[in-house]
Amino acid sequence: MIPQSIEACTLALFGASGDLALRKLFPALYQLDQAGLLHADTRILALGRESGEPQQHLAVIDQHLRLHVAADDLDDATLQRFSARLDYLSMDFLSAEAYPALADKLGRVEQLIAYFATPASVYGAICSGLAHSGLAERTRVVLEKPIGHDLASSLAVNDAVARYFPESRIYRIDHYLGKETVQNLIALRFANSLFESQWNQHHISHVEITVAEQVGIEGRWGYFDQAGQLRDMIQNHLLQLLCLVAMDPPSDLSADSIRDEKVKVLKALAPITAEQLGQQVVRGQYVAGSIKGKAVPGYLEEDNANAQSHTETFVALRAEIRNWRWSGVPFYLRTGKRMPQKLSQIVIHFKEPPHYIFAPEQRPLISNRLIIRLQPDEGISLQVMTKEQGLDKGMQLRSGPLQLSFSDTYRSMRIPDAYERLLLEVMKGNQNLFVRKDEIEYAWQWCDQLIAGWQRQGSAPKPYAAGTWGPAASIALITRDGKDWYGDL
Ligand SMILES: NC(=O)C1=CN([C@@H]2O[C@H](COP(=O)(O)OP(=O)(O)OC[C@H]3O[C@@H](n4cnc5c(N)ncnc54)[C@H](OP(=O)(O)O)[C@@H]3O)[C@@H](O)[C@H]2O)C=CC1
Numbered sequence: 001m002i003p004q005s006i007e008a009c010t011l012a013l014f015g016a017s018g019d020l021a022l023r024k025l026f027p028a029l030y031q032l033d034q035a036g037l038l039h040a041d042t043r044i045l046a047l048g049r050e051s052g053e054p055q056q057h058l059a060v061i062d063q064h065l066r067l068h069v070a071a072d073d074l075d076d077a078t079l080q081r082f083s084a085r086l087d088y089l090s091m092d093f094l095s096a097e098a099y100p101a102l103a104d105k106l107g108r109v110e111q112l113i114a115y116f117a118t119p120a121s122v123y124g125a126i127c128s129g130l131a132h133s134g135l136a137e138r139t140r141v142v143l144e145k146p147i148g149h150d151l152a153s154s155l156a157v158n159d160a161v162a163r164y165f166p167e168s169r170i171y172r173i174d175h176y177l178g179k180e181t182v183q184n185l186i187a188l189r190f191a192n193s194l195f196e197s198q199w200n201q202h203h204i205s206h207v208e209i210t211v212a213e214q215v216g217i218e219g220r221w222g223y224f225d226q227a228g229q230l231r232d233m234i235q236n237h238l239l240q241l242l243c244l245v246a247m248d249p250p251s252d253l254s255a256d257s258i259r260d261e262k263v264k265v266l267k268a269l270a271p272i273t274a275e276q277l278g279q280q281v282v283r284g285q286y287v288a289g290s291i292k293g294k295a296v297p298g299y300l301e302e303d304n305a306n307a308q309s310h311t312e313t314f315v316a317l318r319a320e321i322r323n324w325r326w327s328g329v330p331f332y333l334r335t336g337k338r339m340p341q342k343l344s345q346i347v348i349h350f351k352e353p354p355h356y357i358f359a360p361e362q363r364p365l366i367s368n369r370l371i372i373r374l375q376p377d378e379g380i381s382l383q384v385m386t387k388e389q390g391l392d393k394g395m396q397l398r399s400g401p402l403q404l405s406f407s408d409t410y411r412s413m414r415i416p417d418a419y420e421r422l423l424l425e426v427m428k429g430n431q432n433l434f435v436r437k438d439e440i441e442y443a444w445q446w447c448d449q450l451i452a453g454w455q456r457q458g459s460a461p462k463p464y465a466a467g468t469w470g471p472a473a474s475i476a477l478i479t480r481d482g483k484d485w486y487g488d489l
C-alpha cells in the first residue's frame with residue numbers, strides 16, 4: 001500500500017549513463033519499486049548523450065541493476081515492473097534545440113522530477129532548456145553535489161538555477177543526509193531529553209567526526225584532482241554532520257526550521273587564518289601502501305595521474321564554533337581516502353565529573369563518550385563507568401558500553417541506501433533532507449579561506465601510506481590538546 005503522500009511522477013534522469021546513475025540511482029529506484037513505494041503511474045526517463053536504440057541503453061541499466069542490487073533483493077516481478085517504467089532519450093543537455101523533443105517525449109506531465117546527475121556546469125543549461133520548452137512549471141529539480149568549486153562558482157550555479165526555479169522546488173543533495181543513521185542524529189538529540197541538557201560546553205569536552213574511506217579515487221582522477229578531499233567531503237558531508245551535532249533545537253521538523261539552525265552553526269564557525277593553518281589543519285596525500293594485505297598504488301600512480309599534483313586526499317582539522325553553546329569545545333574533523341577501514345563515526349566526549357570520590361588508581365583515564373557509528377555496523381554506544389565485578393575488586397571502575405546496534409535491534413530490516421530515502425523525499429515534496437542555498441554558500445566561504453591559505457603557502461600535502469590513518473601530523477593535531485582520535489587501531 002503506497003502512502004498517499006507519494007504521488008505519481010515522471011522522473012527525468014539527466015546523466016543516466018554516468019557512474020552515479022548506474023551505481024546508485026537506478027538501484028535505489030528499483031528498491032523503492034520493490035518496497036511498493038513507487039506509484040503505479042510513475043515513469044522514469046533516462047537521458048544520456050549517447051545515441052542508439054533505447055533498448056540498448058535500457059539493457060545497460062538492467063545489467064547494472066543486477067550488479068548493484070543485492071542478489072536477495074532481485075526478483076523477476078519487480079525487474080519486469082521496473083523495466084516497464086523506463087524509457088531512454090538521447091540528447092545533448094547543452095543544446096537548446098534538444099528540449100522540444102524532450103517535451104514531446106514527456107507529453108503532459110503533472111509532476112516532473114528533473115534529476116541532474118551531471119557536472120554542475122551543465123545545470124544552468126538544463127534549467128534554461130526545461131523552462132523554454134514549457135517544462136519548468138510543475139517541476140522539482142534535484143542537484144547533485146558539489147555545487148560549484150568555490151563560493152563564486154556556487155553562486156553562479158545557484159543563480160542560474162534560480163532564474164527558472166524557486167527555492168521551494170530545488171532539492172540539493174548531500175547524500176549523507178539520506179543515511180538512516182544521520183537522520184537518527186536528529187532523533188537521538190531531540191527525542192531524548194537526557195542528552196539535550198548535557199549538550200553544551202559545560203558538559204562536553206570535545207567532538208570528533210571521522211569519515212574514513214578505504215577506497216581511493218575509483219578512476220575519478222579528472223574530477224577528484226580538481227576537487228580534493230576538502231571540497232569533495234568536508235565542504236558538504238562533514239560540515240553537514242557538524243551542523244546536525246552542533247545546531248540548536250529547531251522549533252519543529254520543517255525544512256526551514258532545521259536549515260535555519262544549521263546556517264547559524266556555519267555562520268559561527270571561527271575562521272582559520274593563514275597563520276593558524278599549520279597548527280589547525282593537516283592535508284595529506286596517500287602514497288603506495290597496502291589495504292587488507294593487498295598492495296595499492298599511491299595517488300600519483302593512479303590512472304591518468306599527473307605526477308606533480310598537490311591535491312589532498314586527506315584532511316584533518318580543528319574547528320571552533322563561536323557561540324554560547326560551544327565556546328571552548330574543539331571539533332576535530334578528519335576524512336581521507338585509502339584509510340585502514342571504511343568508518344564514519346561521531347564521538348562526543350563528555351567532561352569529567354566536577355569532583356571525583358574515586359582515587360586515581362581506581363578509575364580509567366577516560367570519561368563518558370557517546371559514539372554514534374554512522375557506517376558500517378550502524379549503532380550508538382554510550383560508554384559509562386561501572387564497578388568491576390567480583391569480591392576481590394573493591395571499588396575499581398571500568399568503562400563499558402550501553403550499546404544499541406541497529407542491525408541487532410532491527411534484525412529483519414534492510415538499512416536502505418541514502419539515495420532511496422532522498423528520492424522518496426523528493427517524490428513527497430519534502431525538503432527536510434536537502435540543503436538550502438545559504439548553507440552551501442556559508443560552507444564554501446569557510447572552506448575557501450582554507451584553500452586560499454594553502455595556496456598562499458604553496459606547500460605540498462604530507463604523504464601517508466595507503467592503509468594508515470593519515471600523516472603523523474594529524475595525530476599531533478589532536479594530541480597537542482591532550483586528546484586522541486577515538487578507536488584508531
Ligand atoms: N559518482 C558518484 O559516486 C558521485 C557523484 N556525485 C555527483 O553526481 C554528478 C554525476 O557524477 P558521475 O555520475 O560520477 O559523473 P559521470 O561523468 O560518470 O556521469 C555524468 C553523465 O552526464 C553526462 N553528460 C555530461 N554532460 C552532458 C551533456 N552536455 N549532454 C548529455 N550528457 C551529458 C555524461 O555523459 P558522457 O559520458 O557522454 O560525457 C555522463 O553520462 C556529478 O555532479 C558528481 O559530482 C556526487 C556524489 C557521488
Ligand SMILES: O=C1O[C@H](COP(=O)(O)O)[C@@H](O)[C@H](O)[C@H]1O
Nearest residue numbers: 145175213215232233237344375
Ligand atoms: O560524495 C562523495 O561521497 C563518497 C563517500 O560516500 P559514502 O556514502 O560511501 O561514505 C566519496 O567516496 C566520494 O569521493 C564523494 O564524492
